[in-house]
Amino acid sequence: GQQVMQIPQYQHVQEGEDFTTYCNSSTTLSNIQWYKQRPGGHPVFLIQLVKSGEVKKQKRLTFQFGEAKKNSSLHITATQTTDVGTYFCAGGDSGGSNYKLTFGKGTLLTVNP
Amino acid sequence: KAGVTQTPRYLIKTRGQQVTLSCSPISGHRSVSWYQQTPGQGLQFLFEYFSETQRNKGNFPGRFSGRQFSNSRSEMNVSTLELGDSALYLCASSLGQGEDGYTFGSGTRLTVV
Numbered sequence: 001g002q003q004v005m006q007i008p009q010y011q012h013v014q015e016g017e018d019f020t021t022y023c024n025s026s027t028t029l030s031n032i033q034w035y036k037q038r039p040g041g042h043p044v045f046l047i048q049l050v051k052s053g054e055v056k057k058q059k060r061l062t063f064q065f066g067e068a069k070k071n072s073s074l075h076i077t078a079t080q081t082t083d084v085g086t087y088f089c090a091g092g093d094s095g096g097s098n099y100k101l102t103f104g105k106g107t108l109l110t111v112n113p
Numbered sequence: 114k115a116g117v118t119q120t121p122r123y124l125i126k127t128r129g130q131q132v133t134l135s136c137s138p139i140s141g142h143r144s145v146s147w148y149q150q151t152p153g154q155g156l157q158f159l160f161e162y163f164s165e166t167q168r169n170k171g172n173f174p175g176r177f178s179g180r181q182f183s184n185s186r187s188e189m190n191v192s193t194l195e196l197g198d199s200a201l202y203l204c205a206s207s208l209g210q211g212e213d214g215y216t217f218g219s220g221t222r223l224t225v226v
Contacts, residue, residue, distance in 0.1 A: 033214055042203060043156070045214035088156065092212060098161075098168045099210035103148075105155035 002027050004091045006104030014112050019076040021107035023089035030094040032065055032072045033101065038085040081111050115140065117206050117218035125224045131192040134221045138185050138206030144168075145187040146215065147179060150201040159202075162187055163210070194225045 003026040013019050023032065031050045035043040047056055049065035049072060056063045062075045076083055086106040093100045118137040126132050138145050146169075147159040158171035162181035179189040185206075191198055201222050205215035 031212065035217075042217040042219050043205075043215075045216065048212075048214055094210075094212070099212055100158075100169055101146075101211050101215070102158070103156040 002091060002093055002100070002102045004089060004102045004104040006089055006107055008107055009105065010108045010110075012110045012112065013079050015081060016078050019079050019083070019109055021074050021087050021089075021109075023072045023074075023091070023104050025070045025091045025102075027070070027091075027093065027095075029069050029091040030099070031092040032069075033090045033092065034063060034072075034074055035088040035090065035103075036085050037088065037106070041085075043088060076109075079109070079111050081113050084109060084111050117204055117216050119202075119204050119218035119221050121221060122219065123222045123224075125226060126194050127226055128194055128196060130194050131190060132194060132223060133188055133190045134202055134204075134223075136187045136189075136204030136206075136218060138187070138204075139216055142206035142208055142216070143185055144207045144209060144211060145181055145185065146205045146207075146211065147187070147189050148203045148205065149173075150203055150220070151199075156203070159189065161211075168210075191223075196225050199223060199225045 005024045033048045034046040037043045054065040060077045086108045088106040090101045090103045120135045144163045146161040149157045161169040165181045176192045181187045201220045203220045205217045
């Protein structure tokens, strides 16, 4: 079945440094979604990418979808303490009769003030 | 507009017992998915319901079951609880098949002793 790998598992940065998490799928995806989960909270939907090579920005966050639609990245510029949390990618597959979403294991970001 | 509501928030059960968790999706959302979250395994998909029909199912034993009612509310049941079932159980709702992102509830923290 479809597998979504996410690296790194953990990342600790100094406030103001940049951060990137990478997501790779074993199969071609229909789309990719990104979620953020604050410590003690629940995942919150951030964005969805659908097109090959798509790039979307949300303030300091930049999301990219690979040309082959098998990988994606999330880059945060100049991290802040409010960025702390686990970032999950989730690969969508519309190939079968029903749409399926497979989550990566997430990257836990901690920020030292 | 109300979010996804999960009850109860916390549960402590004994091995061998059974438990029922409830999820009320966002009004108008017809799809409800259930996930198990543990520190080691991340977010693991249990099942998805749409218009009272199970549309997708993850790789969990038959002790895990669910259903959806005509008002889109969903319940999941775990029978013969094991220590390893201790986890955060998250419910997520979406309008259609989840292609536009899921809205998660705050989860039910189940502890099996």
